[in-house]
Amino acid sequence: MVIPTQASGERVIGYSKSPVNEGKLCLKGYSGLSYNFSKERLKYPLIKRNGEFVRVSWEAALTETSNRLKKIIKEYGPDSVAFQSSAKCTNEENYLMQKIARVIGTNNIDHCARSCHSPTAMGLITTLGAGAATGSINSLDDSKTYFVIGSNTTEQHPIIGTRIIKGRKKGKNLIVADPRKTQLAEIASIHLQFNPGTDVALLNSIMHVILEENLEDTKFIEERTEGFSALRQELAKYSPEIVEGITGIEPEKLREAAKIIAKEKPTSILYAMGITQHVHGTENVMSISNLGLLTGNLGVRGGGIFPLRGQNNVQGSSDMGALSEWYPGYIPVNSDSVKRFEILWKRGLPTNTGLTLSEMFDAAVDGSLKAIYIMGENPLVTEAAISDVEKGIENLELLIVQDIFMTLTAGVADVVLPATTSLEKEGTFTNTERRIQKVNVIYDSPGEAMPDWWILNEIGKRVGGLESYDNPRSIFEEIRKAIPNYSGATYENIYPTGKQWPINKDNPDGTEILHTKSFPIGKGKLVPIPYRPPAEVTDANYDFIMTTGRNYYHFHSGTMSRRTDVLERESPEPYVEINTEDAKRIGARNSQKITIESRHGSIETKVKTTDKIPAGIVFVPFHFDESRVNRLVGKNLDPLSKIPEFKVVAVRLVV
């Protein structure tokens, strides 16, 4: 909650009535807002002429943008244009952007959920019927055991992390599976410090032990699931003794962890990018789902599966259908249900699967994609295989970037449209526990910056012939018609504490715990998942495994947090975390500049020695323009969700 008063400037307080954080904030809450008032905010529309940005009026910018888009569509067809939406923007804006894409005839609409939780959507929709957290943040207080895998919760979802810390201090069980010794790992009952990319082997082995010890929930399996015998057959191969050679986990430790997870119920399973950002990301998610189902931890308070969302509105932007394979509400693009949108939007719609984020840049390289319209994304920092992104962008006829700052990506655009921040616009966000929450206008925008929905609305009218929306509320009213799970939500009833979807006639107050009686697909599906190694492995030339991610202080490509004084001071420069012994061995001292090379590229960065990371593994955060770790990440995609493997990259360190 941000309080503006004339005398006091801005003041951020935790809203004590909020069920999400109960009024508690992390450092980004307290200190993370200065970017909003930065002198570097974009204030006017800009169009590039002879390599230089020139300030133009909104009318000129909108007319030129629309005309150029229309010309490209006319010449090359609608699939020559692609849209990148944003999990930082509101539901209304995401809905509007995907609608524009589809109305002009293309499913080339995607956003950063592709790079974080597309495996969650794909995996959990397949096994449970809903790609979302099954419980609420509050319900974590009723867990007896937390199983945290691939999530540095106290740094990435600090307030959820504090629930676990408090639970642990009260004596609850905490099993942490992570290659790094995270803060939660330090206080865990058991820390399974396994090798990166071996999640499926680890999870299968845990389930192997559960079956071996007859600790599975037989009643739940019988009544609520299908596919058990096939799963049992697959799991038989994963005895802890065999799996130790893959994961590096001692059998006894693994057995003990498995017993706690299965016996000390309810158990909540929390995961994040450590699970999803792999070539087998979707399979990792389905393995987690297997574990939840096998132990009967779904549909019960204190149990459940919690994919922790890394941006304010990843759940919402995915719900809105800003994804190339789904219309709003996860209606597959090739299904008959698309008719619903043809009626709602009054025109024929495309039913071919569109391009995903990384495929868009490939298509730009091969020349089939001519224009990309990016809203609030910075792929030149965040996408895997940056050199391909660069080549793709170079090849485009038109790049439109709508943002609040001149990001690296905006810098190479043909048109830059100045947008407003979330403190300057109205709309809704849907958080990690499916809670639809309202945001309100707190501040005036600088210069001529306009809300994203307004800009899209103007483009939609001109390019797609869309009827004009008066305000975000009128878009939300349409969302209620488009997505049944949102049908019962109104701007009035979700304010101020929000409500969790599904919210509809049957659940007017929303739904805290999913799947209590049945799954949307009937029975939960147990899916046998064979272990496959990660795409990249070490060899004599590339002898370290690098994992990438965020740190506590920065958010994503740093566009906002690096313009925020205290956050930038805490983490001012790029670095690589190296195990202290490894650093000694290769002769690198703390703060020394070294080169990291992968099979895809190289960067320079500073050494930070630590004992929190095991030998043979290095960690590099991706926030920094000046040393983009995604130059090193290859384009190894999960075939099911198309997420790149950001978590396992073979590298060598050159001192």
Next chain:
Amino acid sequence: METAFIAISRDFQTYGAVERDGEVIFDRVAGFDQVSEERSRYAPKEFLMKRNENVLILNVENKTAVFGIKSCDLKGFYLMDKQVFGKDPFYTEKREKTLFANFVCSEPCSGGFCSSFGGPVLDQYDLQILREGEKFHVMVSEKYDRYFGEFKKEAGTFYSDFSNRFNSKLEPLPVEGIERRIKWNSELWKEYASACISCGACNFECPTCYCFDLYDDGNERKREWDSCILSGFTSSSAGNIRKDLDERLRQRFYHKFVYFKKSKDTYLCTGCNRCVEDCPVGIDIKEVITYDYNRE
């Protein structure tokens, strides 16, 4: 009170504690009857030290009156004064032009421990207001006496009697001598560090914390509230001399209970309990006071 409020509002921009969406915050108020007597969600430090402000040009500030601050929060400014008043021109300019009308709580609040530091009746104030039924008792400093010219002056012991009653209801913690008892190598600091997520709530919510960081933004030089539990705080060329989080957490308590006591002869704490209420992992400053350090 309304009469005095009207008189004051002729000379000052008036602010007060008001309820919005279930939280008590500070905003403009047009009458004393609009002022909430509930404790605000936060200590309103930003009236004197904004969370983020320009420090290149010293602006002449408007005269501001703030109604409804609670004694514990107001006391924070009097403690801050000892360190920054007269030295920090931005703070000083606002401090001199701001009138605070503080409410004395009639009952102890849940968790608060103000009686450990003298209780809610302050001996320094601008207007100190204590409700008794429908009636208000007001203590007025000389500076603002003129606004209460026509009111009955009462001598006597009403306030001191109230204070004694209040402090006997809320037993003070054994603060006295904490600067000698507290232990450098106590296991407390490591225990706290294992749970702390470095959010800074204990600093940002504290009515006595005044540290800030300086930075440049375009053609402006700004400062922003800072937190001593962060590793970049008071960083030198060798980094923060308190390398680990447990050392930084200890520093915060030592500053409040040892160093400030030694240099200013008072503790840098008002017993407001805000750092406890807003700590997401339940670190309790009261434990630092009551902990049996001899046991270790």
